[in-house]
Amino acid sequence: MSVQAAGVSGEVKGKAKDARHSRTLDLAARVGLAGRGLVYLLIGVLALQVAFGLSRARADRSGALGEIRDKPFGSVVLVILVLGFLGYAIWRLLDGAVGQQGERDAKKRTAKRLVSVARGVIYLVIAGSTVHFLLSGGGGSGDPAPWTARLMRNDAGRFLVGAVGVVVVIVGIGMIIRGVGRTFEEKLRTGEMGRIAHRIAKPAGMVGYVVRGVVIGLAGVFVTRAAVEFDPKEAKGLDGTLRTLGDQAYGQVLLTLCALGLVLFGIYSFFEARYRRL
Secondary structure (H helix, E strand, O other), X not given: OXXXXXXXXXXXXXXXXXXXXXXXXXXXHHHHHHHHHHHHHHHHXXXXXXXXXXXXXXXXXXXXXXXXXXXXXXXXXHHHHHHHHHHHHHHHHHHHHHOOOOOOOXXXXXXXXXXXXXXXXXXXXHHHHHHHHHHHOOOOOOOOHHHHHHHOOOHHHHHHHHHHHHHHHHHHHHHHHHHHHOHHHHHEOHHHOOHHHHHHHHHHHHHHHHHHHHHHHHHHHHHHHHHHOOOHHHOOOHHHHHHHXXXXXXXXXXXXXXXXXXXXXXXHHHHHHHHEOO
């Protein structure tokens, strides 16, 4: 690499680091985390209503966005959520590009950067789906069966669906481990938290991560089973997974526990928006 190219590369990295630590991006990322909290809080509330037969609304992101849209100034809130999700996505992508400087182990640093990039891409997708929801007036159900059917028209697509399902299961297991091990606390500025915040955030994060991991892991199992059995209808999103739990023995109890866990994850997300190290 020439001296000039190296200089340009260094300048680009410097600007990326400055952007990653800018106040504007910091605020946008925190709005994104708070937006995640609002969405999961509403999903949990919707799941509770479904558990007790009080609502037939979808207990997933589209259902939560619908609840927001139908309130006064709901569209404005959705636009703010989009900006927050985009801000968090950009922060994650920049973290993947130039972050994790405190990690001395090169392999761990690379792994953490790849995770940040993956999360950045996920939040870009979430932002895009929220824009689509806003512009289409609520189109899209969040049901994975249609895209599963399209992919499974050949063996390569079937393999891809199975691989996606396995990855989702692994992600769910990772969330459970994060909750049980309370490793999420490492990202929080716990020294700035008051006594009440400590008492609420830690158990909410622990239970919330475990329940979120269980639900997402089960959704991954359903997608994997769809590939194994060559039946797209077996694939279920968040709403389908929760409703399947509700159809089991003691389903109302299971669905209520999952709903409360998702509410707690939403509450924890608000604390993370305030106290997370960015």
